[in-house]
Each structure stands twice: as structure tokens, then as C-alpha cells.
Amino acid sequence: MFSVSPYARLLQSSLTPFLYPCLDSASTSGGISRHVTRTLKPRRRQIRQSIRCQTTAAAQAVSPSDAAVDVTRYDHLDPSPPDYSSAPFTDSCTLTIAAGPGGHGCISFLREKYIADGPPNGGDGGTGGNVYIQAVRGETSLHKIARRGTLRAGRGKNGQGSMRGGSRGDDVLLSVPVGTVVREVWRQDPLAEENAEARRGKGFGADLRRDDPDDEAPDQSRKWRRDKWLLYPGTLPKSFTSADFPALPRPRRSNLVANEPDAPLRLDLSKPMDRPLLLAAGAMGGLGNPHFVTKSIHKPKYATKGEDPTRIHLQLELKLLADVGLVGLPNAGKSTLLRALTNSRTRVGDWAFTTLAPNVGTVVLDRNHGRPVLETRENWRSFTIADIPGLVEDAHLDRGLGLGFLRHVERAAVLAFVVDLSAGDAVQALKALWKEVGEYEKMREEDVSVETQRTKPDEDGMVAYAPFESSISPGMDPEPDVPNDGEGASALLLDPPAGRKLPALALPPITSKPWFVVATKADLSGTQENFAALQQYLQAVQDGIQGPPSGKPNGWRKRLRAVPVSAINKEGVEGIPGLVVGLLGE
Ligand SMILES: Nc1nc2c(ncn2[C@@H]2O[C@H](COP(=O)(O)OP(=O)(O)OP(=O)(O)O)[C@@H](O)[C@H]2O)c(=O)[nH]1
Ligand SMILES: [Mg+2]
Structure with a gap:
């Protein structure tokens, strides 16, 4: 008579048989309780052996149905299980891309022989790296991208003394399979937020207004802001009075932003692209202390920090392209x-x-x-x-x-x-x-109409962020990165805004x-x-x-x-x- 051991009972009442089927099978054959205290190493061997046994058993279980087919004759059609390709496959995923933050400006002064206390010579910070996307042949799945979580471009290097600017951050390229549709879920654009704030009469806009000599209001905002300013080592913010602290310079955006597709991003990459397309341009670096020299302040002991980068959360969907x-x-x-x-x-x-x-x-x-x-x-x-x-x-x-x-x-x-x-x-x-x-x-069709509604600009016009849209004259292609080969470009905007010459996406009814x-x-x-x-x-x-x-x-x-x-x-x-x-x- 087979008596149920305490270990077998434990197996039955827990998830263990599910996680370790080999232990379960061993328990039914009895005697497993003797091995409970074994070390992990022999157990691993046991698991391996058991998996091998199960594979053989599975192969044997399948074989009766295969008996009707002469396996040797159809070996191209019915290969043995190890021949089956088991390539991982993911056809939709989300990813956050982050352009590189800018490097900080430098606070430095010329020191040379016989020049003990020279003029400021701190270099500007480097621009952050850009994020590009390119549809390439050969990739067939999004599984590598699905694991990434966030794709960050490199940070710009800080400026250095002797007017040496920081070097640019490293760019990153997102290679996706041909047939990927990219949609923007949300976008975090610190500069656009600051601009919006300025429009509401706060932030740097207020600073600029108060620079007006006719404006008699006390300049409350000429203050040190931890997120914006760098101070010379050993200097305390309270040692600056509002009189000798400058207004915050206007936030700067990289010129490359003009090459970015309009927000919200909606790309249909249905052809291999011979050049990458810019998704997010790196943030600008901070300004070195020479920028803040004025008539009254010859040796500014401050520089600005690099700008924060744009982050975009994307949804990628792969639509395989077969004839x-x-x-x-x-x-x-x-x-x-x-x-x-x-x-x-x-x-x-x-x-x-x-x-x-x-x-x-x-x-x-x-x-x-x-x-x-x-x-x-x-x-x-x-x-x-x-x-x-x-x-x-x-x-x-x-x-x-x-x-x-x-x-x-x-x-x-x-x-x-x-x-x-x-x-x-x-x-x-x-x-x-x-x-x-x-x-x-x-x-x-329902999906498309929902998408179209979603991408309509908001009533109050606060959400839409259009990088330098107005400066592009109609007829000029603002996206040199999108090769246009006559019949259709590699990258198509699903909803091209007016004035842009982009071919419409051809998706005939099924x-x-x-x-x-x-x-x-x-x-x-x-x-x-x-x-x-x-x-x-x-x-x-x-x-x-x-x-x-x-x-x-x-x-x-x-x-x-x-x-x-x-x-x-x-x-x-x-x-x-x-x-x-x-x-x-x-
Ligand atoms: N006799 C016969 N059997 C076939 C033929 N084509 C496929 N089979 C068998 O039908 C079964 C199913 O074939 P699959 O090719 O896996 O079918 P499928 O449509 O891909 O199935 P799913 O991937 O599950 O959707 C297999 O056992 C094949 O051997 C045929 O032309 N003649
Ligand atoms: Mg099949």
C-alpha cells in the first residue's frame, strides 16, 4: 500500500507541482521525502533529467498520430521538434524615449602667469544626444525594444575653462522592423511647459518684462533657482543681492527640433529607411559665465545648468508586411x-x-x-x-x-x-x-475615427506643441530625413498637418x-x-x-x-x- 508522505502532501497543497513538475513526478514514484534535504545542485540535475524525460515522453505521445505520415518522406514538412524555430516575437510594445539633457555651463576665470585675476572664460555645456528612429530590413519583432523600458540619449558634457564647450551627448538609434506604426501616448516637454507658464505671466517671461527700465516693480524673480543656476564653489546664494543677479536667460531649443515630426507623433514606417528620422532632439547645454558679464558685473560667479530633455512615451505596433x-x-x-x-x-x-x-x-x-x-x-x-x-x-x-x-x-x-x-x-x-x-x-474603422478625434487640437489650444511650425514656408519640405521616392515616402505621417506635402497612407479596404x-x-x-x-x-x-x-x-x-x-x-x-x-x- 502506498502511503502519502508529508512531502507529497506539501506538493499537492502548494504551487510546487506546477513550478517543478519533475518533483511532482518524482513524488508519485515515492521516496522523494528522503531527498528533501538534498542540496540544490543534485536537484538541478534531477530537474534537467526530468525535463529530458518529459520531452521524450511528449515525443512518444505525439508519435502515434504521426504514424500515419511517413516522416522520412516528408522530412521537410515534419521535422523533429528541435528543428522548430522558436524565435521570440512581440508585435506591440511601449517605450519611453528621452533625448539627452544638456551639459552645464562652466564658471571659470582666466588664470595665467602675471594674470592673477583674469576675465571669465567658462565654456558652454554640450547639447544632449538625439533620439532617431529607422525602419530596417532584417528585424521581424519588437521583442528587443519591449525589454528596453526607456531609451535615453547621452547627456551633453559640461563646459570647461578656457572657453572649452562641452562635447555633445551620444545619439541613440531606435531600429524597428519595417511595418512598425509609432504612436505617441504622452510627451513631457519641459521647454513647452515653461513657455506655457511664461505666457501665464510667470517664470522667465516675468523676468524679461521686469528688465524693462520703465517697469518700476521690484525684481523679485532675479533670484537664484536651484534648478537653473550653478554657483561658483564656495559661494552662497544669499551672498547675491537681487541687484547683482541676472534675469534668467530665455530657454533655448536646439535648431534640430525643426526636423522633428509634429507632435503628437504618428508614424507609419512601411518601407526601409535609408536615413534615420529624428524623434527627439537633445536639450541645449547651459551657458558659461562669460554670458553674464555686464557693465557693472565683470566677474559673474554663476552659469546656467543644461536644459531638461524631452521625453516621449511611444506605442509601437508591428504590422508585418507580406504580399x-x-x-x-x-x-x-x-x-x-x-x-x-x-x-x-x-x-x-x-x-x-x-x-x-x-x-x-x-x-x-x-x-x-x-x-x-x-x-x-x-x-x-x-x-x-x-x-x-x-x-x-x-x-x-x-x-x-x-x-x-x-x-x-x-x-x-x-x-x-x-x-x-x-x-x-x-x-x-x-x-x-x-x-x-x-x-x-x-x-x-472605429479605431481610425477614435484616433482622429484624439489628435484634434484641444479646445483651449494648450496641448498642441508645434516646433517652429510657423517659420516653415508652405511647399518646403521641413523633413529632409524623410526620403520621398515619388510613390510614397518611407515614413508617412498618418495625419499630416496642412501645408505639409506628405503622401497619404494607402490602406485599401480589406x-x-x-x-x-x-x-x-x-x-x-x-x-x-x-x-x-x-x-x-x-x-x-x-x-x-x-x-x-x-x-x-x-x-x-x-x-x-x-x-x-x-x-x-x-x-x-x-x-x-x-x-x-x-x-x-x-
Ligand atoms: N492529410 C493532410 N493533412 C494535412 C494537410 N495539411 C495539413 N495537414 C495536417 O493538418 C494538421 C494541422 O496543420 P497545421 O499546418 O498545423 O494547421 P494550421 O492551420 O497552421 O493550424 P494552427 O496553426 O493551429 O492555426 C497537421 O497535423 C498537418 O499534418 C494536407 O494537405 N493533408
Ligand atoms: Mg499554424
């Missing part, structure tokens, strides 16, 4: 199809939601497993296919993995609906998929995109009738006898095709590249 998007129910065979068409090592499994993150594969047209070279009108050498997690019915009500992944195919030029011929009525499956796509489109159906698992018996019904339905839609499955009257219905394939045998897939290239040229 073809695969849309299908879970387990329909999308990943298998991607593997049959491309060299992708996407995971395939006989259960729903095998794919949890989008995968992109490239179909090379002229050297793809002996397929004939295709005569393409626009000289395409290759196109890309995106495989996303399966959609379930009512995904828009957050069932399954939801509709979020559709964002990765919303920009695809062609949609391929993958339906499983062996899993019930293919026409119903197609209609269900289109319903979810329609719901996604509705959500997208329902008007060319689409076709890939009917998979055609190798299984009893699927012919299902396919015939599907073809009949598509013909009826094409002829206008039936409405498009999207339910939208302007839905695309020119050349509706259903391609029967057995992706697992790589049969029937040869026709797909040609079909896609034809549709891409639409």
Missing part, C-alpha cells in the same frame, strides 16, 4: 501550406493553435524546387506569405486568440483563405472567415483586395463533393448570382479561384505562385 496573407480556421493547414511553398520552418501540429505568432515565408519564383520560371509582368523575383494563428468563429468577441493577428495580413496585397476540405462544409468555413475579417475591418481560396487536405477521401460545392459557390459569386462572402457589395469578385492542394504531400501547390503573381499585378 499574401493566409487566413484560415485553426488546424486548417496554413502552416503546412507555408512550409510546402517556402523554406519556412513553421511549426505544424495536429491540434488547434499550433501557431501562436505570425510567420513569414518567402517564395522564390525562379529557383523554387524546379518550378518553372514565371513570366511576371513586373519582374518579381519573390513574394512573401504571412501565416497567422487560426481564427475561430466569433473571434471578434475575443474567442480563440482574437482578431489581433489580422493586423499582420491587413496590408497584404492578396488574401488566401485556407479551408480544410475534410472539416465540414468549406463554403460555410469561408463565410465564417469572411465574417471575422469584416468584423476586423469594422473595428479598424474586402476590395484580391483573394482566392486554398482548399487543403484534398488527399483525404470524401473531399471531392465539398470541393465541387465550393467551386460552384465561387462561380456563383463571380457571376453575380450570389453576393460576395464579405457581404460588401464592392467586394472583389473578378477571378475567384479555389485551388485544391495536399500541402502535406506538396501536391497542387505549384499553381499557387503563378496565381498569386497574377493577383499581385491586379
Whole structure:
């Protein structure tokens, strides 16, 4: 009779079996209580061994279902689990960027042989580093950025004696994958805040007004402010009377601010950028003490501190850019199809939601497993296919993995609906998929209108911060960092303000995109009738006898095709590249 040990009871009543399944399995085999007092080192070995055992067990558990498939024959399609790529993937994240603060000005006096008490010669502080963004090829995920939290540019160095200015802070570059949409959540701009305060009659504006000789009001604000002024070592603020302390100089902004896109930032980086785009210019450095020499004060013992930098909290969202998007129910065979068409090592499994993150594969047209070279009108050498997690019915009500992944195919030029011929009525499956796509489109439209409302300037006009907007004459492109290649720039402003020549973002409605159906698992018996019904339905839609499955009257219905394939045998897939290239040229 197996008696439950106290340790096994502890395991059952705690989270331990969940955290350390190996201990749990060991406890069921008995005798674990003897090892409770073991040191951690042997325990680690035990965990490792147990994980190895579980992996083998999992592999064995899977093998009966694989038995139907000759693994050696389909080794490209069904590699052993260690072959599966497990690249981390994140498609949306938030990040705070902070430009570099300015270096402080220097308080220094010339000291040379025979010049014991020379004039002031403190250098100015260096400007802080800038934050740039660049969409680059090769990156496919935002996971590295998601870990960053805050991305800070370097601080400008302090000024030094002998009029040596501080060196600039280091710039930082935020490399994002092509297809990233950047939106500003909030912005902290100390200078804009100070300007706003000045407009309300406080801060430096008050100082300037009181500089007016006609103004008889006592100059209360000619005071030492800890956040603004640096004093000569050993000097106490109280040793300065208001008479010999200057007015606070007007805050300065780097000229580079003119190159920043307007706030709030809304960038759609849909093409690789050959030059980085400035997001936040570094803050200006403080002024050295020579700036404060006046007729009455020859040796000022103060300098200003560097300005505080702008901080912007951004939301980044990645929309993968593929030419073809695969849309299908879970387990329909999308990943298998991607593997049959491309060299992708996407995971395939006989259960729903095998794919949890989008995968992109490239179909090379002229050297793809002996397929004939295709005569393409626009000289395409290759196109890309995106495989996303399966959609379930009512995904828009957050069932399954939801509709979020559709964002990765919303920009695809062609949609391929993958339906499983062996899993019930293919026409119903197609209609269900289109319903979810329609719901996604509705959500997208709502999102855009909410965005537009949000970016409207506030009623009182206090929020809008426009760096030197008025100084740019209409027609001049104020953003030399945005290469404009005629058809569309690499970086597009979603909501370009009036006077800026930026191309509008082209996001056609999903329902008007060319689409076709890939009917998979055609190798299984009893699927012919299902396919015939599907073809009949598509013909009826094409002829206008039936409405498009999207339910939208302007839905695309020119050349509706259903391609029967057995992706697992790589049969029937040869026709797909040609079909896609034809549709891409639409
Ligand atoms: N007989 C047959 N089986 C197939 C075919 N295509 C895929 N399968 C099998 O169907 C199962 C599901 O395939 P997946 O490619 O993982 O399906 P998926 O649509 O990517 O599934 P999710 O990622 O979960 O949405 C696997 O067991 C495949 O081996 C086919 O053409 N014929
Ligand atoms: Mg899959």
C-alpha cells in the first residue's frame, strides 16, 4: 500500500507541482521525502533529467498520430521538434524615449602667469544626444525594444575653462522592423511647459518684462533657482543681492527640433529607411559665465545648468508586411501550406493553435524546387506569405486568440483563405472567415475615427506643441530625413498637418483586395463533393448570382479561384505562385 508522505502532501497543497513538475513526478514514484534535504545542485540535475524525460515522453505521445505520415518522406514538412524555430516575437510594445539633457555651463576665470585675476572664460555645456528612429530590413519583432523600458540619449558634457564647450551627448538609434506604426501616448516637454507658464505671466517671461527700465516693480524673480543656476564653489546664494543677479536667460531649443515630426507623433514606417528620422532632439547645454558679464558685473560667479530633455512615451505596433496573407480556421493547414511553398520552418501540429505568432515565408519564383520560371509582368523575383494563428468563429468577441493577428495580413496585397476540405462544409468555413475579417475591418474603422478625434487640437489650444511650425514656408519640405521616392515616402505621417506635402497612407479596404481560396487536405477521401460545392459557390459569386462572402457589395469578385492542394504531400501547390503573381499585378 502506498502511503502519502508529508512531502507529497506539501506538493499537492502548494504551487510546487506546477513550478517543478519533475518533483511532482518524482513524488508519485515515492521516496522523494528522503531527498528533501538534498542540496540544490543534485536537484538541478534531477530537474534537467526530468525535463529530458518529459520531452521524450511528449515525443512518444505525439508519435502515434504521426504514424500515419511517413516522416522520412516528408522530412521537410515534419521535422523533429528541435528543428522548430522558436524565435521570440512581440508585435506591440511601449517605450519611453528621452533625448539627452544638456551639459552645464562652466564658471571659470582666466588664470595665467602675471594674470592673477583674469576675465571669465567658462565654456558652454554640450547639447544632449538625439533620439532617431529607422525602419530596417532584417528585424521581424519588437521583442528587443519591449525589454528596453526607456531609451535615453547621452547627456551633453559640461563646459570647461578656457572657453572649452562641452562635447555633445551620444545619439541613440531606435531600429524597428519595417511595418512598425509609432504612436505617441504622452510627451513631457519641459521647454513647452515653461513657455506655457511664461505666457501665464510667470517664470522667465516675468523676468524679461521686469528688465524693462520703465517697469518700476521690484525684481523679485532675479533670484537664484536651484534648478537653473550653478554657483561658483564656495559661494552662497544669499551672498547675491537681487541687484547683482541676472534675469534668467530665455530657454533655448536646439535648431534640430525643426526636423522633428509634429507632435503628437504618428508614424507609419512601411518601407526601409535609408536615413534615420529624428524623434527627439537633445536639450541645449547651459551657458558659461562669460554670458553674464555686464557693465557693472565683470566677474559673474554663476552659469546656467543644461536644459531638461524631452521625453516621449511611444506605442509601437508591428504590422508585418507580406504580399499574401493566409487566413484560415485553426488546424486548417496554413502552416503546412507555408512550409510546402517556402523554406519556412513553421511549426505544424495536429491540434488547434499550433501557431501562436505570425510567420513569414518567402517564395522564390525562379529557383523554387524546379518550378518553372514565371513570366511576371513586373519582374518579381519573390513574394512573401504571412501565416497567422487560426481564427475561430466569433473571434471578434475575443474567442480563440482574437482578431489581433489580422493586423499582420491587413496590408497584404492578396488574401488566401485556407479551408480544410475534410472539416465540414468549406463554403460555410469561408463565410465564417469572411465574417471575422469584416468584423476586423469594422473595428479598424472605429479605431481610425477614435484616433482622429484624439489628435484634434484641444479646445483651449494648450496641448498642441508645434516646433517652429510657423517659420516653415508652405511647399518646403521641413523633413529632409524623410526620403520621398515619388510613390510614397518611407515614413508617412498618418495625419499630416496642412501645408505639409506628405503622401497619404494607402490602406485599401480589406474586402476590395484580391483573394482566392486554398482548399487543403484534398488527399483525404470524401473531399471531392465539398470541393465541387465550393467551386460552384465561387462561380456563383463571380457571376453575380450570389453576393460576395464579405457581404460588401464592392467586394472583389473578378477571378475567384479555389485551388485544391495536399500541402502535406506538396501536391497542387505549384499553381499557387503563378496565381498569386497574377493577383499581385491586379
Ligand atoms: N492529410 C493532410 N493533412 C494535412 C494537410 N495539411 C495539413 N495537414 C495536417 O493538418 C494538421 C494541422 O496543420 P497545421 O499546418 O498545423 O494547421 P494550421 O492551420 O497552421 O493550424 P494552427 O496553426 O493551429 O492555426 C497537421 O497535423 C498537418 O499534418 C494536407 O494537405 N493533408
Ligand atoms: Mg499554424
